[in-house]
Amino acid sequence: MTDVTPSRRPYDNPAFGVARRLFWVAAPFVLIATAWQIASAFFPDFLFPSLIHVFARVFDILTTWSLFSSVLATAMRILGGLAGAFVLGAVLGLAIFSFKTADRLLTPTLTFFQGIPALSWVVFAIIWFHGVEFRILFIMVATTLPAFTFQIVGALRSMDKDLSEMVMSFRPSRRKYFSAMVLPAVLPEVVTAWKVNLGNASRVVVVAELVGSSGGVGFQLLQQQQLFDMAGALAWTLQLVFFVLLFQWVLSQFERMAFRYRAVSERG
Amino acid sequence: MDAAIRNGHGMTKLDDLQFVAPDTAEVEIAFRNVTKRFGNLVAVDNLSLDIHRGQMVALLGKTGCGKSTMFNMISGLMAPSEGEVEVMGQQPFRNFNWYRGKMAIVFQTDRLLPWRTAVKNVEIGLETLGIAPAERRDRAMHWLETLGLKGHENDYPHALSGGMRQRVSISRAFATDAELLLCDEPFSALDEITSKRLRTEFARLVRENGKTAVFITHSIDEAFDIGDRIVVLKRPAEIAHDLRMSDSVSSEDREHIRRTIHASLAA
Numbered sequence: 001m002t003d004v005t006p007s008r009r010p011y012d013n014p015a016f017g018v019a020r021r022l023f024w025v026a027a028p029f030v031l032i033a034t035a036w037q038i039a040s041a042f043f044p045d046f047l048f049p050s051l052i053h054v055f056a057r058v059f060d061i062l063t064t065w066s067l068f069s070s071v072l073a074t075a076m077r078i079l080g081g082l083a084g085a086f087v088l089g090a091v092l093g094l095a096i097f098s099f100k101t102a103d104r105l106l107t108p109t110l111t112f113f114q115g116i117p118a119l120s121w122v123v124f125a126i127i128w129f130h131g132v133e134f135r136i137l138f139i140m141v142a143t144t145l146p147a148f149t150f151q152i153v154g155a156l157r158s159m160d161k162d163l164s165e166m167v168m169s170f171r172p173s174r175r176k177y178f179s180a181m182v183l184p185a186v187l188p189e190v191v192t193a194w195k196v197n198l199g200n201a202s203r204v205v206v207v208a209e210l211v212g213s214s215g216g217v218g219f220q221l222l223q224q225q226q227l228f229d230m231a232g233a234l235a236w237t238l239q240l241v242f243f244v245l246l247f248q249w250v251l252s253q254f255e256r257m258a259f260r261y262r263a264v265s266e267r268g
Numbered sequence: 269m270d271a272a273i274r275n276g277h278g279m280t281k282l283d284d285l286q287f288v289a290p291d292t293a294e295v296e297i298a299f300r301n302v303t304k305r306f307g308n309l310v311a312v313d314n315l316s317l318d319i320h321r322g323q324m325v326a327l328l329g330k331t332g333c334g335k336s337t338m339f340n341m342i343s344g345l346m347a348p349s350e351g352e353v354e355v356m357g358q359q360p361f362r363n364f365n366w367y368r369g370k371m372a373i374v375f376q377t378d379r380l381l382p383w384r385t386a387v388k389n390v391e392i393g394l395e396t397l398g399i400a401p402a403e404r405r406d407r408a409m410h411w412l413e414t415l416g417l418k419g420h421e422n423d424y425p426h427a428l429s430g431g432m433r434q435r436v437s438i439s440r441a442f443a444t445d446a447e448l449l450l451c452d453e454p455f456s457a458l459d460e461i462t463s464k465r466l467r468t469e470f471a472r473l474v475r476e477n478g479k480t481a482v483f484i485t486h487s488i489d490e491a492f493d494i495g496d497r498i499v500v501l502k503r504p505a506e507i508a509h510d511l512r513m514s515d516s517v518s519s520e521d522r523e524h525i526r527r528t529i530h531a532s533l534a535a
Contacts, residue, residue: 162375162377162379163379163381165345165375165379166373166375166379166381167381167392169343169371169372169373170368170372170392170393170396170444171364171365171367171368171369171396172395172396173396176395176396180381180392180395181381184381184383259383261382261383261384261385261424261425261426262382262426263424263426263427
């Protein structure tokens with residue numbers, strides 16, 4: 001009699017699936033690291049330092065408070081700037097959405113601001129203000145404000161009219177309407193706006209610190225450039241990348257929790 | 269007055285049909301010489317109509333006859349161009365917030381908030397009334413159970429079928445204990461069997477709870493199932509027939525009325 005029980009193939013095992021996913025997450029980074037390490041064997045250390053050297057510097061930054069405080073300062077500047085731009089953007093976005101005059105005045109102004117390069121804002125800030133922290137906050141807000149405002153206006157305008165009418169049919173107070181309808185409706189786009197602006201802000205803050213600060217990742221990068229220290233430059237850059245990845249992960253966890261009501265296709 | 273089909277131009281005795289007793293209850297909704305224009309288009313033309321407390325009125329008409337415009341004027345979303353619309357003695361467009369807790373709407377689609385569970389969707393009207401959380405939950409659960417949704421209270425809308433979702437929206441309307449229920453073709457998006465079962469259930473709940481209900485529909489069958497009064501509208505929202513139905517109307521007479529309405533709508 002022939003045994004008809006299908007044999008278990010290795011890729012039917014769930015552990016194999018997890019391993020395969022991990023492999024594909026790690027593969028591009030392993031590829032880049034390998035290429036770098038090979039290059040480090042053929043080029044001088046100030047061009048392509050060994051990864052062992054780079055990771056030693058990364059460890060050094062993470063475990064030395066005077067260095068790690070620079071990373072924290074940059075992180076706080078990014079979050080502070082984003083929070084400021086978000087609050088201001090929300091106010092302006094609501095005004096543009098609610099009042100035609102505000103729309104006519106603010107939309108072209110913000111579009112004009114969007115065209116100004118980040119470096120120009122850095123120069124303006126240095127000329128206009130004295131305090132380093134205020135300069136950086138101003139630059140962060142000025143560069144991310146238009147995007148936040150337009151993303152909030154877009155979210156408000158794309159709110160489902162039928163759902164809004166349903167909530168209005170119960171004659172809610174303004175506060176109730178905002179908490180029951182507006183806030184949950186715009187939240188997904190607000191989170192997306194934070195994710196997009198986080199990347200922009202991390203780039204701008206480095207430029208701002210590079211030119212107008214005596215601390216932070218940008219300032220440290222300037223020091224490495226003056227010393228021609230590629231390992232240091234890479235190590236400080238990785239700190240910023242780690243921070244962005246960490247905050248993106250926090251936002252993703254928030255998304256998973258806050259938007260669990262969404263239907264998930266079984267096809268993924 | 270009995271045994272008659274009233275049309276927009278006066279009373280016309282058609283047959284020996286039996287109808288319910290004449291209206292004696294207080295007027296809940298009054299249209300007085302109401303006209304509504306959108307530019308050059310006249311959607312409602314000099315309409316006068318009284319709907320009395322406790323009546324279940326089906327406004328029946330073809331698409332584009334102005335019944336949704338009437339609905340929007342009753343709910344306060346739209347003001348008449350001429351004439352007066354009064355609901356419970358007030359003008360709904362002018363005194364929009366006065367109707368908080370007094371009027372509830374069942375829409376054509378369920379319009380459930382996707383980010384709220386079934387029970388939280390039912391609670392939304394109660395939240396606007398400032399009712400305490402525990403009482404809100406009790407009332408919402410009562411209506412979900414009444415409509416056969418026990419065990420689904422914590423489901424999100426995407427996990428419910430079309431019929432279940434519409435049941436949640438009916439629970440939402442009943443939960444506020446509003447005196448007036450406005451329904452805008454609420455079962456038209458459902459299959460025939462679910463639609464029939466839900467409208468029978470809906471009619472029973474309206475009667476048991478002594479509500480006034482205005483039910484917009486383009487389906488003659490639906491109007492027959494729901495309405496103890498059927499107002500047939502012709503374009504632009506003029507009354508073609510105003511019928512008081514009762515259980516004592518024989519099936520032949522119903523068939524005759526059905527044919528009459530059909531002929532009016534087809535004209």
